[in-house]
Amino acid sequence: MTETVKINRGLKGVYFERCGVSDIDGNAGELSYRGYSIHDLATHSTFEEVCYLLIHGELPTSAQLAEFDAALRAARSVPPAVFDIIAACKDGHPMDVLRTAVSALAALDADSQKVGEAAFIANGLKLTAQVPVLIAAHEAIRNGRAPVAPDPALSHAANWLWMLKGEKPSEDAARLADVDFILHAEHGANASSFAARVTIGTEANLHGGIVTALSTLAGPAHGGAAEDVMKMVKEIGTPDRAADYVKAKRAAKEAVTGFGHRVYRKEDPRARHMREGVRKLGEEMGAPQWYEILQGVVEAMKPYARHGLNVNVDFYSGVIYQLHGIPMDLYVPIFAIGRMPGWVIQCIEQQRNNILIRPLTLYDGPAPRGYLPIGERG
Numbered sequence: 001m002t003e004t005v006k007i008n009r010g011l012k013g014v015y016f017e018r019c020g021v022s023d024i025d026g027n028a029g030e031l032s033y034r035g036y037s038i039h040d041l042a043t044h045s046t047f048e049e050v051c052y053l054l055i056h057g058e059l060p061t062s063a064q065l066a067e068f069d070a071a072l073r074a075a076r077s078v079p080p081a082v083f084d085i086i087a088a089c090k091d092g093h094p095m096d097v098l099r100t101a102v103s104a105l106a107a108l109d110a111d112s113q114k115v116g117e118a119a120f121i122a123n124g125l126k127l128t129a130q131v132p133v134l135i136a137a138h139e140a141i142r143n144g145r146a147p148v149a150p151d152p153a154l155s156h157a158a159n160w161l162w163m164l165k166g167e168k169p170s171e172d173a174a175r176l177a178d179v180d181f182i183l184h185a186e187h188g189a190n191a192s193s194f195a196a197r198v199t200i201g202t203e204a205n206l207h208g209g210i211v212t213a214l215s216t217l218a219g220p221a222h223g224g225a226a227e228d229v230m231k232m233v234k235e236i237g238t239p240d241r242a243a244d245y246v247k248a249k250r251a252a253k254e255a256v257t258g259f260g261h262r263v264y265r266k267e268d269p270r271a272r273h274m275r276e277g278v279r280k281l282g283e284e285m286g287a288p289q290w291y292e293i294l295q296g297v298v299e300a301m302k303p304y305a306r307h308g309l310n311v312n313v314d315f316y317s318g319v320i321y322q323l324h325g326i327p328m329d330l331y332v333p334i335f336a337i338g339r340m341p342g343w344v345i346q347c348i349e350q351q352r353n354n355i356l357i358r359p360l361t362l363y364d365g366p367a368p369r370g371y372l373p374i375g376e377r378g
């Protein structure tokens with residue numbers, strides 16, 4: 001094969017499609033959904049409104065939002081058989097259990113087989129409502145408790161915390177979860193959304209696309225980073241040890257988790273909101289040390305910022321969950337709750353203008369050779 005072929009490993013810098021959903025300016029460190037700055041949405045909007053915006057393309061009127069929100073609340077249920085499946089694999093990592101449960105939902109819901117835009121919108125809404133139910137049910141079941149029934153009086157974020165903890169969250173806690181979901185809702189051709197598009201490109205159904213996305217989100221280079229950041233913070237232990245930790249990581253040429261991004265060369269704009277959340281919550285809860293350790297790591301990483309190495313969205317989120325008493329292995333599933341509308345709209349966009357996604361690998365194996373029967377091999 002010709003030596004002139006250019007290989008874009010990891011598809012770095014490759015545009016594979018047009019997309020009208022989110023715009024990332026990596027050099028400026030800016031992100032918008034449908035033209036609205038992530039900062040405005042994180043400050044003024046709600047997750048429900050952002051879901052509507054992402055799926056339908058425009059901010060809703062009051063009536064549209066009320067109808068959408070009511071449909072989302074009404075869809076918060078799963079067939080009891082799914083709880084049995086969760087119970088059977090309750091000791092697995094919550095991300096594996098969640099993926100298995102979504103697969104089970106596909107097998108138990110005949111509507112999951114439908115394709116086409118209306119089916120994707122309906123199934124997307126259903127799955128967005130069901131995913132928090134599945135995660136909270138697993139947390140209850142693995143701790144020997146019965147799953148907490150969803151409360152239709154609560155918003156998506158407040159209901160998630162209610163189902164997880166079995167107690168009504170404060171307004172501040174619910175708002176912090178809401179903002180977390182808004183910030184995680186959509187991010188272009190990230191690995192999990194791209195993987196979902198590959199699945200939909202084969203004309204598979206939405207549940208299949210979401211199962212693919214969940215598998216892909218789980219890795220530590222993508223959604224798994226928040227869990228690893230919390231492990232790092234615990235390992236560092238006290239703020240004065242942060243610089244030595246970073247020095248040792250850099251000397252060993254190992255990645256400092258929560259830093260770096262394929263697209264951003266400035267700080268990930270989502271991190272700002274999470275940083276403020278950690279600072280405030282830590283102070284309120286009399287546990288400022290977590291924020292101080294994180295900032296110690298940021299300070300020690302400053303020399304590398306000029307090479308585009310900055311914090312990403314996952315750097316601060318883990319500590320927020322920790323302060324809320326949420327187990328570390330639920331951090332990736334929480335990311336999945338937020339990312340649901342992003343995956344759904346990426347699948348819808350793929351289906352709208354579908355094409356099989358099938359790139360090439362350049363063969364560099366052995367030259368053609370004759371087959372040797374097994375008895376003649378030395």
Ligand SMILES: CC(=O)SCCNC(=O)CCNC(=O)[C@H](O)C(C)(C)COP(=O)(O)OP(=O)(O)OC[C@H]1O[C@@H](n2cnc3c(N)ncnc32)[C@H](O)[C@@H]1OP(=O)(O)O
Nearest residue numbers: 220221222223225254255256257258259260261262312314
């Ligand atoms: C929601 C999300 O998915 S955000 C990402 C969450 N993931 C993490 O936080 C895990 C840590 N970060 C990483 O592993 C990487 O930055 C990734 C996977 C996110 C992005 O990787 P890529 O786009 O492939 O960047 P790449 O690996 O080419 O890095 C470029 C350079 O920065 C270095 N680098 C990248 N990330 C880090 C890091 N976290 N710590 C130290 N050095 C890093 C690389 O070693 C490389 O250096 P080199 O050019 O001297 O070899």
Ligand SMILES: O=C([O-])CC(=O)C(=O)O
Nearest residue numbers: 186187189190191262313
């Ligand atoms: O865009 C990416 O590569 C990863 C990311 O930040 C996300 O999915 O939110």
